[in-house]
Amino acid sequence: MKINWGTGIVIAFICFISFIMYFIISMNTNSKYDHDLVIEEYYKAELGFQDEINKEKNSKNLSENLSWSKTEEGLLISFPENLDSDKISGTVYLYRTSNKKLDFDMPIAIDKHGMLIPKDNMLEGRWNLKIDWTYQDDAFLYKKEIMY
CATH class of the missing domain: 1.20.5 (Single alpha-helices involved in coiled-coils or other helix-helix interfaces)
Incomplete structure (x- = not known):
């Protein structure tokens, strides 16, 4: 043919x-x-962006800022030692841009100026760490992209 x-x-x-x-x-x-948005209500979150900028400025004005380290037990978040840990409150957000199902948040629970997030909750890879916290009447925000 x-x-x-x-x-x-x-x-x-x-x-x-x-x-x-x-x-x-x-x-x-x-x-x-699957390609998920990092935040579900992106435009609603955008309205609070100026508050985040102010909180980040407050964090940068601290004499000692937050720090984190990877330990055998998990992710250790260290708060400034010159602050009274009983007066610190807030939330720790950990999210992955690659998989929305792994995102989680937890309230701040400080023990000896540090907070431990167990390694069972985290997989190795890139995480976005966001800590929204208050000390007395001042609000602070710490953001960091970390490799765990």
């Missing part, structure tokens, strides 16, 4: 369209290719 050039072009178009449709369908249905 002989195929003329018109039939060849139609077959090429059909093959090309099938190829593109295969990738579109596989990218939309395969959970391996």
Whole structure:
């Protein structure tokens, strides 16, 4: 059977369209290719951005800022030793841009000017660490991209 050039072009178009449709369908249905937003209500969070800027300025004005380290037990967050740890309150947020299901937050619970996040809660890789905390009436914010 002989195929003329018109039939060849139609077959090429059909093959090309099938190829593109295969990738579109596989990218939309395969959970391996999920791309979640970092924050669910992005625009609502954007309205509080000036408060975050003010909190970060307060953090930079501290004589000693927060620090973190990876230990055998997990992630250790150290608070300034010149502050009374009983008056510190807030929340620690840890989230991964690669998988929304691994995100978690926990209230600050300080023991000896430090807070330990168990390694059972964290996988190795890149995490965004955000600590929103208050001391007396002052609000502070610490943000860091960490490799755990």
